[in-house]
Amino acid sequence: MxxxxxxxxPVRVERATKASRIFAILAAAxxxxxxxxxxxxxxxxxxxxxxxxxYLALAQLWNLLAGYxxxxxxxxxxxxxxxxxxxxxxxxxxxxxxxxxxxxxGPFAGLMSIPVSFAVFRLRGAYFAxxxxxxxxxxxxxxxxxxxxxAGSGLSLTVPILREISGDRDIRDxxxxxxxxxxxxxxxxxxYLLLRSRYGLALTAIRDSEPASASLGVNTFRTKLIIYVxxxxxxxxxxxxxxxxxxxxxxxxxxxxxDWTVVVIFMVVIGGIGTxxxxxxxxxxxIVLREFLADYGTYYxxxxxxxxxxxxxxxxxxxxxxxxxxxxxxxxxxxxxxxLKPDLSKR
Amino acid sequence: MQWLNILIQGSLLGGIYALFAIGLSMSFGIMxxxxxxxxxxxxxxxxxxxxxxxxxxxxxxxSLLIVVPVMFVVGYALQRGLLNxxxxxxxxxxxLVTFGISIIIQNGLLQGFGAYDHRLQEGSIETASLRLPGGxxxxxFPLLVFAxxxxxxxxxxxxxxxxxxxxxxxxxxxxxxTAELMGIDNRKLYALALGIAMIFTAIAGVLxxxxxxxxxxxxxxxxxxxxxAVIIGGLGSMWGTLIGGIVLGVAQxxxxxxxxxxxxxxxxxxxxxxxxxxxxxxxPRTRD
Amino acid sequence: MTLLRTQxxxxxxxxxxxxxxxxxxxxxxxxxxxIGANGAGKTTLLRTIAGALAAAPEAVLLDDAPIGAKTPHxxxxxxxxxxxxxxxxxxxxSVEENLMLGAHSGRPGPWSLKRVYQLFPRLSELRRLPAxxxxxxxxxxxxxxxxxxxxxxxxxxxxxxxxLAPVIIRDIYQCLGAITAEGxxxxxxxxxxxxxLDASTRFYCLQExxxxxxxxxxxxxxxxxxxxxxxx
Numbered sequence: 055m056x057x058x059x060x061x062x063x064p065v066r067v068e069r070a071t072k073a074s075r076i077f078a079i080l081a082a083a084x085x086x087x088x089x090x091x092x093x094x095x096x097x098x099x100x101x102x103x104x105x106x107x108x109y110l111a112l113a114q115l116w117n118l119l120a121g122y123x124x125x126x127x128x129x130x131x132x133x134x135x136x137x138x139x140x141x142x143x144x145x146x147x148x149x150x151x152x153x154x155x156x157x158x159x160g161p162f163a164g165l166m167s168i169p170v171s172f173a174v175f176r177l178r179g180a181y182f183a184x185x186x187x188x189x190x191x192x193x194x195x196x197x198x199x200x201x202x203x204x205a206g207s208g209l210s211l212t213v214p215i216l217r218e219i220s221g222d223r224d225i226r227d228x229x230x231x232x233x234x235x236x237x238x239x240x241x242x243x244x245x246y247l248l249l250r251s252r253y254g255l256a257l258t259a260i261r262d263s264e265p266a267s268a269s270l271g272v273n274t275f276r277t278k279l280i281i282y283v284x285x286x287x288x289x290x291x292x293x294x295x296x297x298x299x300x301x302x303x304x305x306x307x308x309x310x311x312x313d314w315t316v317v318v319i320f321m322v323v324i325g326g327i328g329t330x331x332x333x334x335x336x337x338x339x340x341i342v343l344r345e346f347l348a349d350y351g352t353y354y355x356x357x358x359x360x361x362x363x364x365x366x367x368x369x370x371x372x373x374x375x376x377x378x379x380x381x382x383x384x385x386x387x388x389x390x391x392x393x394l395k396p397d398l399s400k401r
Numbered sequence: 402m403q404w405l406n407i408l409i410q411g412s413l414l415g416g417i418y419a420l421f422a423i424g425l426s427m428s429f430g431i432m433x434x435x436x437x438x439x440x441x442x443x444x445x446x447x448x449x450x451x452x453x454x455x456x457x458x459x460x461x462x463x464s465l466l467i468v469v470p471v472m473f474v475v476g477y478a479l480q481r482g483l484l485n486x487x488x489x490x491x492x493x494x495x496x497l498v499t500f501g502i503s504i505i506i507q508n509g510l511l512q513g514f515g516a517y518d519h520r521l522q523e524g525s526i527e528t529a530s531l532r533l534p535g536g537x538x539x540x541x542f543p544l545l546v547f548a549x550x551x552x553x554x555x556x557x558x559x560x561x562x563x564x565x566x567x568x569x570x571x572x573x574x575x576x577x578x579t580a581e582l583m584g585i586d587n588r589k590l591y592a593l594a595l596g597i598a599m600i601f602t603a604i605a606g607v608l609x610x611x612x613x614x615x616x617x618x619x620x621x622x623x624x625x626x627x628x629x630a631v632i633i634g635g636l637g638s639m640w641g642t643l644i645g646g647i648v649l650g651v652a653q654x655x656x657x658x659x660x661x662x663x664x665x666x667x668x669x670x671x672x673x674x675x676x677x678x679x680x681x682x683x684x685p686r687t688r689d
Numbered sequence: 690m691t692l693l694r695t696q697x698x699x700x701x702x703x704x705x706x707x708x709x710x711x712x713x714x715x716x717x718x719x720x721x722x723x724i725g726a727n728g729a730g731k732t733t734l735l736r737t738i739a740g741a742l743a744a745a746p747e748a749v750l751l752d753d754a755p756i757g758a759k760t761p762h763x764x765x766x767x768x769x770x771x772x773x774x775x776x777x778x779x780x781x782x783s784v785e786e787n788l789m790l791g792a793h794s795g796r797p798g799p800w801s802l803k804r805v806y807q808l809f810p811r812l813s814e815l816r817r818l819p820a821x822x823x824x825x826x827x828x829x830x831x832x833x834x835x836x837x838x839x840x841x842x843x844x845x846x847x848x849x850x851x852x853l854a855p856v857i858i859r860d861i862y863q864c865l866g867a868i869t870a871e872g873x874x875x876x877x878x879x880x881x882x883x884x885x886l887d888a889s890t891r892f893y894c895l896q897e898x899x900x901x902x903x904x905x906x907x908x909x910x911x912x913x914x915x916x917x918x919x920x921x
Contacts, residue, residue: 120493124492126492126493126496128437128500172677173673173676173677174676176676176677176680177632177676177680179435179492179496180435180437180492180495180496181435181628181632183435183437183496184435184437184624184625184628185676187621187625188625188628188629188669188672188673189673191622191625191665191669192666192669192670192673195665195666195669196666199662199663199666311621316500316504319497319500323497327493352508352511352512353508353512355504355508356504356505356508356509356512358504359501359502359504359505359508360501360505362497362500362501363483363497363498363501363502363505366487366490366493366494366497366498366501367483367486367487367494367498370490370493370494565789565793568782568786568789568790569790569793571779571781571782571786572779572781572782572790574781575779575780575781575782576777576779578741578777579773579777579779580779580790581741581760581761581762582739582740582741582761582765582771582773583765583770583790583791583793583794583835583836583839584761584762584765584766584791584793584794584839585762585790585793586760586762587762
């Protein structure tokens with residue numbers, strides 16, 4: 055009887071692991087470096103890091119959609135293009151301030167994803183994937199037919215618009231760099247918080263078993279819809295920033311499946327689908343491979359394809375998944391662990 | 402008369418889309434596998450035919466004698482060696498592996514043949530036409546393609562419903578677990594299924610390569626068109642796929658009549674409309 | 690002569706262990722019953738023997754040869770056929786097509802469409818209908834017929850009586866008698882203990898994946914059986 059009295063304190067639900075605490079400190083140091091880069095790095099570095107930042111964001115978003123919500127979309131490039139075109143259209147046609155246009159690009163893409171979902175949510179699995187692709191093709195074709203959007207040749211960001219950011223080129227580069235890094239962190243923050251929330255738990259449940267979670271009261275349709283729209287909105291924001299940097303947009307570039315979906319999927323798959331850490335690793339692998347194989351035409355894409363297939367067959371949890379399996383690590387605490395009191399374990 | 406012409410041209414176009422769709426339909430029906438690289442295999446067949454034609458001096462029709470067996474072996478080996486391993490992992494592995502294969506084929510073809518357009522030449526039949534009563538001209542080649550599509554579907558129906566192999570295919574499609582308990586070697590059957598699907602994919606690739614130019618990046622649009630034909634027609638019904646192809650072809654023809662640049666878009670919009678209004682397609686049969 | 694033997698057979702569904710070191714022997718020509726409560730592992734045992742569930746090669750022996758790691762279709766070829774729980778007829782196939790599919794492995798033997806129709810005359814009348822449009826009892830006959838078409842030496846019957854009316858069950862078990870009279874060895878899994886014990890010469894009782902009791906059915910002590918069944 056006295057044993058029970060001594061064990062009256064309930065078990066605790068813990069979030070952070072020791073490794074994640076160490077990592078948090080390292081991450082803070084990394085962030086300090088990133089934000090100070092404009093003052094000691096050159097434009098080339100800023101462009102590269104900005105590119106890594108937006109690819110990382112796209113990878114986190116695709117991972118959220120496919121790895122957590124089970125919605126394998128091969129059409130996210132639609133929202134990249136929509137965000138980009140929206141930015142160019144608002145600033146070019148309607149003279150809206152460039153900062154406001156960027157802020158609105160995300161919500162615009164999110165809004166557009168709602169009618170899209172009416173169509174594509176009727177499909178499941180791989181058919182859903184192809185359906186999202188069709189939708190992206192539709193947007194691309196429409197853009198190529200509308201004159202005010204530049205039709206087939208597309209649009210350019212004019213100098214007056216760029217001047218709204220700054221007349222000075224260096225300041226402009228810095229501004230765009232910081233905006234991109236910040237947006238990427240913001241997107242990651244949203245993904246992270248979502249997964250930490252009850253939503254995240256619902257998603258994991260849906261991912262594990264949709265019928266079971268539905269029977270437990272999880273509104274699977276609404277959960278998936280919200281994730282789809284949120285992802286689209288974030289993708290649109292990133293799309294706006296990508297094309298702000300590129301200075302030109304065309305249907306082919308804006309809605310390019312190769313640039314915005316193929317490499318993103320490869321990043322997530324190689325890094326580790328369904329984990330928060332995976333996209334980081336996948337993005338790094340991609341960038342390194344690309345830099346090394348830059349001279350060999352499209353061989354790096356073939357290599358990427360082979361690696362992705364090999365990983366899917368031999369190590370479907372990706373590089374990070376392998377690490378987790380081996381070392382039981384988690385750097386971003388989204389899971390929930392039971393912390394047992396020592397006495398309990400003695401029983 | 403203009404409308405009749407649109408209808409006829411659209412229907413004939415539908416024949417080629419149905420041919421595109423056969424392979425996709427088969428691998429989904431039997432293995433529940435959606436082959437994202439399907440369109441790329443259609444294009445690959447065109448390139449294989451090109452190589453055969455260059456190497457042997459055969460005309461494209463005769464090259465089928467080599468291309469078809471080659472693609473059959475490719476399909477069999479691919480399923481047996483690679484894709485069979487993806488079937489038990491859920492949704493992602495088959496999708497991502499076939500996606501990887503798609504990228505590899507596209508870029509491999511790009512490296513091997515360059516980004517230029519290619520075309521298979523069959524000669525005068527490409528432009529020959531028949532005059533129908535009412536003054537409508539119908540191309541002989543499109544008519545031939547449509548006939549091949551109908552013949553292909555009919556022969557597959559025969560295979561599925563009148564042979565032991567077809568019986569085994571249907572059983573595996575219904576309940577793969579029990580099929581194995583009845584003595585069916587599932588893995589071999591799946592390989593055979595993809596091999597057979599590739600036969601029709603090869604025919605589609607060669608015929609379409611005669612009709613239009615192709616390049617390494619032409620795969621995805623073929624996949625999308627095949628997919629639209631299958632969905633419009635309804636999953637699980639081969640004849641439904643033919644109807645789906647026809648509906649798609651007619652929609653495209655209507656769009657093209659309004660403005661040639663609207664052709665593909667018109668097809669996509671018709672597809673999306675049907676998806677929203679009749680999500681199971683026009684003639685659904687499978688219980689997925 | 691021992692036809693089939695399991696030694697220290699364990700089986701897993703992922704991380705979950707369903708069988709713990711089960712030893713079962715089946716002699717040529719006999720009818721053995723496997724009984725137990727729901728979840729005791731009866732179906733798991735049959736599925737492991739049939740190859741649908743993986744096992745160590747030496748854990749299942751047919752004529753003393755290891756078959757534990759073989760695939761289901763290889764095992765059908767060796768002469769073991771299953772009548773699955775819930776019938777599991779192929780819904781896209783007619784009754785006759787289901788039967789013909791049973792012969793897919795091509796094993797020679799006395800069973801043919803004609804013989805199966807002789808055993809189950811009702812099926813002959815219904816042969817062209819979609820298999821799943823039949824009544825429960827007729828489907829059960831079709832499932833048995835389908836298994837027979839592979840000319841098995843050993844027939845595994847999983848819950849023949851599931852969901853059927855008593856008079857139908859009686860008919861089916863009568864047919865089973867005709868099958869065993871041919872010399873076919875039968876292992877039957879049943880929830881209906883009386884049925885199982887009436888039809889068999891020996892029985893095994895499983896309880897939560899373990900062998901709780903094994904004995905000849907003749908003059909058996911029901912009280913001991915109840916204790917073993919419920920793990921008391």
